[in-house]
Amino acid sequence: MIGDTLLLRVDAATAIAPTLRHLRLVAADGGKLPPASAGAHVQLSLKAAARTHRNAYSLVSRPGARDAYEIIVRRVEASRGGSAFIHEQLAVGDTVEAAWPGNLFPPVRTARHQLMVAGGIGITPFLSYLAEFGLSGASHALHVCCRPDEREVFAPWLPEGANVDFHWDADGHRLDIPALLAAQQAGTHLYVCGPAAMNDAVIAAARDAGWPDSHVHCEHFGTALSGGEAFRAFLARSGIEVSVGEDESLLEAIERAGVAAPCLCRGGACGVCATPLLEGDAEHRDHFLSPTERESGRLIMPCVSRARSGRLVLDL
Amino acid sequence: MMISDIKSRPIYRDLAPEPTASGHLLVVEGETLTPALLAAFASAFGPVAPRLHIWLVGGPQDVGAHPGRLWRLGSLADVEDSLSCASRGFGIGDRLYVSGTEPFLWRVAEAAGHVGFASGQIQLHHAGSLRRRVWCTHCHSITDDVTTHIADCAGCGRHLLVRDHFSRRLGAFMGVMVDAEAPGQVPAREEVFA
Numbered sequence: 001m002i003g004d005t006l007l008l009r010v011d012a013a014t015a016i017a018p019t020l021r022h023l024r025l026v027a028a029d030g031g032k033l034p035p036a037s038a039g040a041h042v043q044l045s046l047k048a049a050a051r052t053h054r055n056a057y058s059l060v061s062r063p064g065a066r067d068a069y070e071i072i073v074r075r076v077e078a079s080r081g082g083s084a085f086i087h088e089q090l091a092v093g094d095t096v097e098a099a100w101p102g103n104l105f106p107p108v109r110t111a112r113h114q115l116m117v118a119g120g121i122g123i124t125p126f127l128s129y130l131a132e133f134g135l136s137g138a139s140h141a142l143h144v145c146c147r148p149d150e151r152e153v154f155a156p157w158l159p160e161g162a163n164v165d166f167h168w169d170a171d172g173h174r175l176d177i178p179a180l181l182a183a184q185q186a187g188t189h190l191y192v193c194g195p196a197a198m199n200d201a202v203i204a205a206a207r208d209a210g211w212p213d214s215h216v217h218c219e220h221f222g223t224a225l226s227g228g229e230a231f232r233a234f235l236a237r238s239g240i241e242v243s244v245g246e247d248e249s250l251l252e253a254i255e256r257a258g259v260a261a262p263c264l265c266r267g268g269a270c271g272v273c274a275t276p277l278l279e280g281d282a283e284h285r286d287h288f289l290s291p292t293e294r295e296s297g298r299l300i301m302p303c304v305s306r307a308r309s310g311r312l313v314l315d316l
Numbered sequence: 317m318m319i320s321d322i323k324s325r326p327i328y329r330d331l332a333p334e335p336t337a338s339g340h341l342l343v344v345e346g347e348t349l350t351p352a353l354l355a356a357f358a359s360a361f362g363p364v365a366p367r368l369h370i371w372l373v374g375g376p377q378d379v380g381a382h383p384g385r386l387w388r389l390g391s392l393a394d395v396e397d398s399l400s401c402a403s404r405g406f407g408i409g410d411r412l413y414v415s416g417t418e419p420f421l422w423r424v425a426e427a428a429g430h431v432g433f434a435s436g437q438i439q440l441h442h443a444g445s446l447r448r449r450v451w452c453t454h455c456h457s458i459t460d461d462v463t464t465h466i467a468d469c470a471g472c473g474r475h476l477l478v479r480d481h482f483s484r485r486l487g488a489f490m491g492v493m494v495d496a497e498a499p500g501q502v503p504a505r506e507e508v509f510a
C-alpha cells in the first residue's frame with residue numbers, strides 16, 4: 001500500500017449537526033491504513049462535476065488508529081466547493097482518493113502544560129490531542145468558543161476526564177483571552193485553531209502578554225481567506241492564461257486549467273505550493289514566506305496569495 | 317577567545333529587556349558586577365524597573381542605586397533552589413536575564429530550563445573572567461574554573477585539551493585527552509581563559 005495516494009471508501013456518514021457531517025473512511029481494499037499522530041490531517045481529492053477539489057481535514061480518529069480515518073466537515077456558506085461536495089454528494093460506499101496523512105500541527109510533547117483554544121470547527125485537531133493527552137496524562141486545558149447549541153455535538157470525542165471549557169457570546173460566558181494568557185506558567189505551549197480573525201487575536205494577545213513565539217502554535221488550515229479581487233495569471237511554462245475569480249484561489253484556478261500544481265495544506269502554512277513568480281505584484285497572505293522572501297517578490301504561495309494589482313506571471 | 321568559527325560556541329550580547337514581558341528577573345554573578353556594568357543595567361532596565369527583580373549572587377555588599385528590587389543570594393546553588401521552587405510561579409510571559417561568567421550563565425540557564433523557561437525567554441550576557449567549565453569526553457566528569465588550554469580532569473586526572481566545542485545542555489566545553497597518542501607528552505599550559 002506504499003504509494004502517493006490512498007483509496008478510501010466512505011463507511012459511514014452522519015449529520016451530527018445541521019452544518020456538520022461526520023465521515024468514517026476505511027481503506028477501499030479492506031486493508032489497514034497508515035497510522036497518523038495527534039494533530040494530523042488527510043487531504044482528500046473530491047471529484048466534483050466542475051473540477052477536483054483537494055481539501056485537507058483534521059483527523060478526529062484516535063491517534064494511531066489503522067482501521068478508519070474519521071473527519072468532521074462543516075458546510076461553509078460560500079463554500080470553496082469541497083465541503084459542499086462532501087455534504088451534498090458524497091454517499092456511503094463511494095470511494096475517495098487521498099494523500100497519505102500529514103501533520104503540520106503536532107503537539108509539543110515536552111510542554112509542561114498544553115493550552116488549546118478552538119473556534120467552532122477548529123476543535124477538530126484538538127479532539128485527537130485530547131485522545132493523546134488522555135493516555136499520556138499530559139496536563140492540558142481546552143477552551144472552545146462556539147455557539148451554545150454546539151456544545152453537545154463534540155461530546156462523543158471528548159475522553160473522560162478531559163479538561164474542556166465551552167465559551168459563547170453571552171455575558172458571563174465569553175472567553176477572556178488576555179486574562180487566560182496572562183495566567184500561564186512557564187513551559188506552557190499554546191495552540192490555536194479557528195477562524196482567521198480569532199487566530200490573529202489570540203496570537204496578538206499572546207505577544208502582548210510576553211509569550212515567546214516558540215510556544216505559540218496555530219493551525220491555519222483552510223482558515224486563510226482565499227478570495228478577493230478577480231485577476232489574471234499567466235502560466236509561463238504551460239503557456240496558459242487563467243482568470244482567477246473573486247471567490248476562488250489562484251491555486252484553484254490553476255487546477256481548473258488542468259495544470260498540476262503541488263499543494264498540501266491549501267492554507268498558506270506548509271510551503272509545498274511555493275511557486276516562482278516571474279512578474280507581477282503579489283499580495284502575500286501565507287504564513288510561510290519570510291519577510292525577506294516576500295520583499296524579494298520572487299515566490300508566491302498560490303493556495304492563498306493573490307495579485308495586488310495587474311497580472312501575475314508564474315513559472316508553472 | 318570569545319570569537320570562534322565553531323558553531324556551537326555561543327554568542328553573548330548586551331541584555332535588552334523586552335517591554336512586553338510580564339515580569340523581568342535579572343540574575344547577576346556578584347563578583348563580575350562592576351560600576352560600569354551596573355550603570356549599563358540601570359539604563360537598559362530603567363523602562364521595566366517596576367517589574368524587575370534582581371538576584372545578586374555573592375559579590376559586593378554595597379551595590380548603590382539600582383533599578384527594580386534587589387535580592388541577595390549566597391551562591392549559585394541558592395539560585396538553582398530558588399528557581400526550582402515551584403511556588404515562585406514563573407509565567408510564560410516572564411523573562412530571565414543572566415549576567416556573569418560562562419559556568420554561571422549556563423548553570424542558571426539549565427536550572428531555568430528545568431522549571432520550564434523556553435530558550436526564547438532567556439538572555440545571557442557574559443561578564444567577568446573567561447574561565448571555562450570543561451566536560452571530559454572520557455569519564456564525563458565536569459571540571460570547573462579552568463583558565464588554561466590544558467587542564468587536569470577532576471574525575472579521571474587525564475590531561476585534557478580544552479576545545480571550543482560547547483554543549484549548551486552541560487554548559488561546558490569539551491575536553492579531550494591531549495597525550496592519548498604519546499602518553500606523557502603534554503605541551504606547556506597557557507593561561508588563555510583568564
Ligand code: FES
Nearest residue numbers: 264266271273303
Ligand atoms: S499548499 Fe501549503 S502553503 Fe500552499
